């Protein structure tokens with residue numbers, strides 16, 4: 001067991017998947033020699049060759065579209081989209097083709113394609129490098145959408161995603177790539193499409209995923225100092241959305257706050273709030289609250305810290321929930 | 325007509341370095357003739373180009389330095405591409421319109437955009453604060469290739485306004501890189517421009533790299549030859565030769581403005597620096613390549629020409645350009661360091677022409693929220 005960064009854990013998970021299954025391919029812009037702009041595929045081309053780790057031409061529609069063809073031929077492509085904001089040229093292939101092939105072929109054609117997307121803000125970048133587009137994908141039936149938040153999950157979830165016979169959109173919290181955690185690769189991982197309670201509590205359920213899990217945990221620690229016991233849930237899977245875990249928690253705590261970086265309107269929080277309201281109506285002590293990015297395009301880096309949900313805004317929502 | 329040394333189409337050398345390219349000023353500073361293109365300007369014009377090249381290079385160096393010092397989040401250096409940008413930028417007439425990528429700092433300066441505005445974007449203070457319509461220079465586009473379609477549509481508008489057809493007509497120039505030629509958008513732009521006969525010039529700066537990906541991963545034939553398949557002319561110009569870049573672009577823009585449709589110009593050049601300040605090119609390319617291109621430097625060949633030709637420029641001229649570059653560097657450094665950060669609530673502005681009720685409410689609520697911290701702080705301070 002060794003302290004490993006989230007990015008390195010992904011790299012190790014990809015390597016393991018490639019060792020385990022010769023059909024696994026990696027494709028994307030700069031994933032080969034450079035090892036990706038975040039070095040997540042570092043060293044893989046050197047060890048697995050240019051046929052398996054493919055530096056593609058600069059075209060996202062081409063990356064996803066050819067991955068679909070490779071999958072039809074029995075391969076398991078793992079596509080890297082360089083930054084969240086550059087997935088859109090490939091969006092048509094993802095939503096109109098990748099998501100629907102299994103359905104319209106009456107289950108005959110499977111597309112085990114993984115699309116990795118480094119997402120979210122907080123890194124001081126220019127436009128299109130800090131977005132949180134997960135809801136667009138979670139809204140699309142046929143796609144599975146997961147988000148890792150720590151090294152252990154990153155290592156195992158990327159392998160589980162590759163082993164999944166449906167297409168998986170795999171979101172990686174880019175601002176947490178360098179955060180470290182203990183990684184024991186010998187453990188048996190939990191199922192992927194399931195939320196996890198990362199901190200038990202009794203007074204309020206705080207739900208987050210990806211980069212916001214850390215913020216939620218910090219909020220829980222801060223709230224504890226004020227005598228409030230917050231339960232923190234890391235959603236991990238956005239589609240299917242494991243609302244059962246959240247519902248079970250809220251039935252005990254009676255309060256829920258959902259946090260994500262993505263703009264609040266029609267985000268994952270909206271869906272979750274609806275489900276919690278439907279299923280926990282009589283347990284709720286206060287309305288389900290959301291803390292998200294504002295309903296604006298992602299702003300210039302100099303004001304991103306103000307735009308992004310942070311510890312204070314989460315605690316403010318917690319206060320409002322208790323004050324109701 | 326000159327030929328680059330290595331590579332051969334016949335042997336399958338991809339995107340061959342051995343194809344003809346238009347050159348009017350050699351790396352040694354010699355003026356040479358070309359059957360189809362000539363530089364019709366004076367030595368005074370060349371002195372002007374030299375000044376532009378030096379100022380552009382200085383702004384770029386300042387961008388790199390300011391990023392290193394933490395004043396900018398990132399900077400995309402144009403080092404090595406000054407001639408392609410100044411040559412094409414100076415070929416534009418006032419009524420022409422440019423659609424840049426994120427690296428066209430030299431073109432921006434030709435269009436009268438204050439470089440401080442460019443630095444603001446890379447500082448993270450804004451996402452493009454210059455008046456695009458005043459400068460006929462669109463905002464930077466970071467999504468690769470998207471702007472080529474905007475340029476084509478803009479050109480279709482010029483067409484519909486009846487503003488093409490004679491010598492006073494307007495034309496559009498779309499900038500993009502070698503990597504961008506793989507994007508669907510760029511290929512669609514070629515098709516639209518072709519079938520609409522739109523007055524647009526596609527100016528591809530082939531700097532040999534798309535981050536770490538070399539040219540041969542984007543194309544098997546020289547980029548300019550793609551144009552033939554779309555049905556319009558293509559030409560490769562020495563992108564490190566400001567005279568040729570100027571002459572070829574001017575001819576293509578004139579062609580477009582007089583109703584003769586699009587041209588693809590491949591400016592053959594080299595990205596001498598990193599892709600951006602966050603990139604480390606030692607991971608994917610050899611230093612010898614850079615040395616080879618240093619010998620073809622776009623700025624020094626103009627200086628050599630001016631020095632060699634008696635009377636073209638004297639020491640006082642070069643000294644004056646240096647002083648101007650120093651002053652410009654000092655000014656943009658100071659103005660960048662002093663650049664205020666936007667107000668937190670400013671990110672609610674301009675989402676729509678008119679705010680939605682929700683935006684208005686969110687802005688007010690957020691302002692009140694921020695004020696509550698001030699009040700807390702004041703209360704603490706009062707104890």
Ligand SMILES: Cc1ncc(C[n+]2csc(CCOP(=O)(O)OP(=O)(O)O)c2C)c(N)n1
Nearest residue numbers: 029086466467468501502503504533534535
């Ligand atoms: C649609 C899209 N995909 C990926 C990127 C990330 N990216 C930024 S620059 C770049 C390479 C561009 O190469 P090229 O077109 O040759 O232009 P250059 O940077 O060399 O000037 C890439 C892949 C992007 N900006 N947009």
Ligand SMILES: [Mg+2]
Nearest residue numbers: 501502533534
């Ligand atoms: Mg390039």
